Amino acid sequence: MNTDFLTKTEILKINEPLELDCGKVLKEYEIAYETYGEINENKDNCILLLHALTGTAHAAGYHESDTKPGWWNDMVGSGKAFDTDKYFIICSNMLGGCSGTTGPNSINPDTNEPYGLTFPVITIEDSVRVQKRLIDYFGIKKIIVAGGSMGGMQALEWSVSYPDYVQKTIIIASTSKLSAQAIAFNAVGRNAILSDENFNNGNYYNSDKTPEKGLAIARMIGHITYLSEDSMHDKFARNLQDKENFDFNFNVEFQVESYLQHQGQIFVDRFDANSYLYITKACDYYDVALKYGSLEKAFERTHSKFLIISFSSDWLFPSNQSKEIVNALIKTGKDVSYLEIQSNAGHDAFLLEFEKQTKVIRSFL
Amino acid sequence: MNTDFLTKTEILKINEPLELDCGKVLKEYEIAYETYGEINENKDNCILLLHALTGTAHAAGYHESDTKPGWWNDMVGSGKAFDTDKYFIICSNMLGGCSGTTGPNSINPDTNEPYGLTFPVITIEDSVRVQKRLIDYFGIKKIIVAGGSMGGMQALEWSVSYPDYVQKTIIIASTSKLSAQAIAFNAVGRNAILSDENFNNGNYYNSDKTPEKGLAIARMIGHITYLSEDSMHDKFARNLQDKENFDFNFNVEFQVESYLQHQGQIFVDRFDANSYLYITKACDYYDVALKYGSLEKAFERTHSKFLIISFSSDWLFPSNQSKEIVNALIKTGKDVSYLEIQSNAGHDAFLLEFEKQTKVIRSFL
Numbered sequence: 001m002n003t004d005f006l007t008k009t010e011i012l013k014i015n016e017p018l019e020l021d022c023g024k025v026l027k028e029y030e031i032a033y034e035t036y037g038e039i040n041e042n043k044d045n046c047i048l049l050l051h052a053l054t055g056t057a058h059a060a061g062y063h064e065s066d067t068k069p070g071w072w073n074d075m076v077g078s079g080k081a082f083d084t085d086k087y088f089i090i091c092s093n094m095l096g097g098c099s100g101t102t103g104p105n106s107i108n109p110d111t112n113e114p115y116g117l118t119f120p121v122i123t124i125e126d127s128v129r130v131q132k133r134l135i136d137y138f139g140i141k142k143i144i145v146a147g148g149s150m151g152g153m154q155a156l157e158w159s160v161s162y163p164d165y166v167q168k169t170i171i172i173a174s175t176s177k178l179s180a181q182a183i184a185f186n187a188v189g190r191n192a193i194l195s196d197e198n199f200n201n202g203n204y205y206n207s208d209k210t211p212e213k214g215l216a217i218a219r220m221i222g223h224i225t226y227l228s229e230d231s232m233h234d235k236f237a238r239n240l241q242d243k244e245n246f247d248f249n250f251n252v253e254f255q256v257e258s259y260l261q262h263q264g265q266i267f268v269d270r271f272d273a274n275s276y277l278y279i280t281k282a283c284d285y286y287d288v289a290l291k292y293g294s295l296e297k298a299f300e301r302t303h304s305k306f307l308i309i310s311f312s313s314d315w316l317f318p319s320n321q322s323k324e325i326v327n328a329l330i331k332t333g334k335d336v337s338y339l340e341i342q343s344n345a346g347h348d349a350f351l352l353e354f355e356k357q358t359k360v361i362r363s364f365l
Numbered sequence: 366m367n368t369d370f371l372t373k374t375e376i377l378k379i380n381e382p383l384e385l386d387c388g389k390v391l392k393e394y395e396i397a398y399e400t401y402g403e404i405n406e407n408k409d410n411c412i413l414l415l416h417a418l419t420g421t422a423h424a425a426g427y428h429e430s431d432t433k434p435g436w437w438n439d440m441v442g443s444g445k446a447f448d449t450d451k452y453f454i455i456c457s458n459m460l461g462g463c464s465g466t467t468g469p470n471s472i473n474p475d476t477n478e479p480y481g482l483t484f485p486v487i488t489i490e491d492s493v494r495v496q497k498r499l500i501d502y503f504g505i506k507k508i509i510v511a512g513g514s515m516g517g518m519q520a521l522e523w524s525v526s527y528p529d530y531v532q533k534t535i536i537i538a539s540t541s542k543l544s545a546q547a548i549a550f551n552a553v554g555r556n557a558i559l560s561d562e563n564f565n566n567g568n569y570y571n572s573d574k575t576p577e578k579g580l581a582i583a584r585m586i587g588h589i590t591y592l593s594e595d596s597m598h599d600k601f602a603r604n605l606q607d608k609e610n611f612d613f614n615f616n617v618e619f620q621v622e623s624y625l626q627h628q629g630q631i632f633v634d635r636f637d638a639n640s641y642l643y644i645t646k647a648c649d650y651y652d653v654a655l656k657y658g659s660l661e662k663a664f665e666r667t668h669s670k671f672l673i674i675s676f677s678s679d680w681l682f683p684s685n686q687s688k689e690i691v692n693a694l695i696k697t698g699k700d701v702s703y704l705e706i707q708s709n710a711g712h713d714a715f716l717l718e719f720e721k722q723t724k725v726i727r728s729f730l
Contacts, residue, residue, distance in 0.1 A: 197562035
């Protein structure tokens, strides 16, 4: 089993306009994507993977320059949960992202300058519309969709928006709408970016000074919500960093502070602050029940089978939010399997508990 | 029952040096305090109230200019939990605070400039040492101590540091040490202040520009931890502010965003960013078990009776942290009562659920 396969991000350029939920139109756009495995003759062995808040199209394998593989490498490959021996697997970067798909850091063809905050505000539904163009490009009519966290919200939206396409839907550590608390965390993160002295109303692409302090703070807040209290305790407890006594100053002292600072610092090298604004806002807006009147009415449209997975210690998208989806699917007579995986890894469990997920996903597929 | 009594903050100036845990010495300092009720002849009817992170000496009644009463007015007064008909009640502002007691915004007598970050880093124990000077000033030898949140940590410390003084200790919604998660939230809040373009290494007292954006972000993070997920949902759900449709921009749209923004804005008018650094750091450091070897060893010193109260939905200082204190007190044979109050108000419950608290506190006293 060769797990160290080389992969490459491809770009699909779409020269047709895209109407967005906000009422604006993108005249043209690009979609960054990767594929793993081979498409079969009937083109009915495709799995579309949807990434989380800060993910990329690079779900698996290694790029030539990589020291670490794609973000779901443990789940994608020969013999893995998403088995490249059987399936043709596609993963694309989200609309509004900063890893190849058109977003606020892309060049606006009307001005030849980066969009910045002139980029239209996008929704989860808009992102799914863009993914649909990619699927059309491959000529695929039957599809399986799967994702964790925000990826799960997109998988859910796929099942409702394109019921004739979606055969199976896997929604992991996700929700049909963010809670007030989750919106609150996103809002404070955005506030940190918008308050950064270098934000300059989103026009920082041609500057040495970028809003990296604000973006780092947003990321630190995010990381607290990705771990459970227990996993933070297990990792760090109240241990000090590289010493035994207090410094009595405001430098980083506790290991948990050092961890968060590190997560903030490495994030600003790979992510764009404007994209963070757009994508968190898309998450805040998403509420499939609001659009159709209720979750049940939304799910009446689907012909998909569903697998819903939640994690016992996830407090960002807690199990009761998955159960709400499950109950609505049961009420509308859909075929649904649900598993709550016992884990103390918090929301991040969907990136870590791959053995438990592999078993249930392989069986569902 | 006159609940609208007028009160006034007094200042006690201490001209003796205070040795601090960090090894530095404060040559002189002031203590801001209020008192309610009358001290009796034996001076044995005193209750010392300890405030939470951003509290003040103004626990009850109205100042002449007040539109709202002190922070625990529902709990302090004639016939209330802390009954001014029976008890002489003292509340002082914490060392390092910004409401009258010496802190980073005070004038350093050596330089005639505000201390700023030259103010020594203080601990919960240092704050208790300062309160002890105030008690000595009144000639009090027997005392009851009570506080919520960080105030509970100080009450706990009183019982251990001054076992011959403390007769009864009331610890509400508190802990004997912050969890890694609680330290993480404090650390991100400090990071937001330290990253603010106007922070200027703490020297902003003579400037028009103060680090209010960073302080507001710290406060917003704090407020998320003070409410439970349920109480946020009950208050705000996913309701929009003053409209029915999305704006598709990055302004405040959801009510929960508006609430947090408001909390941040009103906070910067009443609190000093440097004090926020010092006091959160004092909380992070506090760990009574670390100093004495274990919680049990710490409590072996005390002669106090204890009342411990926690709230079912408090996830900042959850009930299991109160139970840890209770268990250690039981193991050392102390007289302890414990009540977990069912409430969905989160950590803030200690400022809101006064009826339930009143009953048990009056009975304990």
